[in-house]
Amino acid sequence: VPYGDCLCGRVAESGELLMSESCFTDTRHERRYGGMQAHGHYIVPLKTKGDALLGVMFLYTNTHPSWYQHSQEVLLSIGGLVADAIKHSLVKEELARYRNQLEELVAERTGDLNQANILLRKEVEERASAEHQLKIIREQLRNLSNHLQNIREEEKTRIAREVHDELGQSLTALKMDLVCLKQELPGLQPDLQERIQTMSGLIDSTITSVQRISSELRPQILDVMGLCEAISWQAREYQKRTTLRFDLNCEQVSINKELTTELFRIFQEALTNVVRHSRADRVCVSLHQNAEQITLEIGDNGQGMPPEKINAPQSLGLIGIRERVLFFGGEVEFQGEPGKGTRVIVKTPLKP
Known part of the structure; x- marks a missing residue:
């Protein structure tokens, strides 16, 4: 029914309560149908508390219904209650629709999250497995490197011993033979005397070179006197x-041969870096042992090492020091600041 048409259209348009005494005599009752009997109307607007019109309510009565004093207020109140109930039902339906949509959305998002979690868990597991394999490979490479270091040290010791004992003894015997030859043949010509003297000097020089090479390969003082005396000897050589x-x-420390060798090689590598890069003129070295660990510290007063070079792939000397220390379960710290020198701090646990 269009707004303003018939009784209900008029109530919908005006929002006011309307009463009709008879459908046949009331000219506002414009719509009729076959077999319609005489009746009256109460047509109540269904308005919410906010005056929003939701519809109209027909109350059929006999013709010429009676109006009571408070009929209008009661009917409008009933219409308001019905309108509020309808609004509440509509809101409830809308909330249910939103809730269903939200539940569907949540279910969809939950499915997506579950799938993402499955993929993430798989990726984490794969990454953890890869990291574990990488850790094993690193440990194997470190063990291999240490094994090669030990073989190299053993070979250096063997070569140093052979050079010192066999070649050194042969040169000493040759020197003694020359001395005897010179004494047994006092009447040699001056040029022969000079050649013998030159040969004797060459032998002395060769003996010195043999001793130096033997010491550089494997200082005997390291095996005989220990790490502290070997550090002192190496410092004197550099001076x-x-x-x-x-x-x-430095204090005397009680450690096994392998760790003694590694700490001494770390000290040598640190001195090599000082000579090559630091432009220093003074080096401080300390060696101490407590109940749990040994600490070796080498510091210089040079130009300092930039922090970005500490972990640079090109810093092979630092990498070598770090790998030597890690094999024994220790830790190494490189401290460098431009203009303030460099410090290498090595800490290794005492193995039972």
Whole structure:
């Protein structure tokens, strides 16, 4: 029914209560149908508390219905209650629709999240497996590197011993033979005397070279006197060949041969870096042992090492030091600051 048409259209348009005494006599009752009997109307607007019109309510009565004093207020109140109930039902339906949509959305998102979690869990497991395999490979490479280091040290010791004992003894015997020859043939010509003297000097020089090479391969003092004395000997050798001066604060430590060798090689590598890169003139070395660990510290007063070079792939000397320390379960710290020198701090646990 269009707004303004017939009784209900008029109520819908005006929002006011309307009463009709008879459908046949009321000219506003414009719509009729066959077999319609005489009746009256109460047509009540269904308005919410906010005056929103939701519809109209027909109340059929006999013709010429009676109006009571408060009929209008009661009917409007009933219409308001019905309108509020309808609104509540509509809101409830809308909320149910939103809830269903939200549940569907949540279910969809939950499915997506579950799938993402499955993929993420798989990726985490694969990454953990890869990291575990990488850790095993690193450990194997570290063990292999240490094994090669041990073989190299053993070979150096063997070669040093053979050079020192066999070649050194042969040169000493040759020197003694020359001395005897010179004494037994006092009447030799001056040029022969000079050649014998030259040969004797060459033998002395060769003996010195043999001793130096033997010491560089494997200092005997390391095996005989221990790490502290070997560090002191190496420092004296550097002072002879360079402008470096050393401040040594080393104490005798009780450790196995392998760790002794590794710490001494770390000390040598650190000195090599000082000579090549630091432009220092003074090196401080300390070696201490407590109940749990041994600490070796080498510091210089040079130009310092930039922090970005500490973990650079090109810093092979630092990588070598780090790998030597890690094999024994220790830790190494490189401290460098431009203009303030460099410090290498090595800490290795004491193995039972």
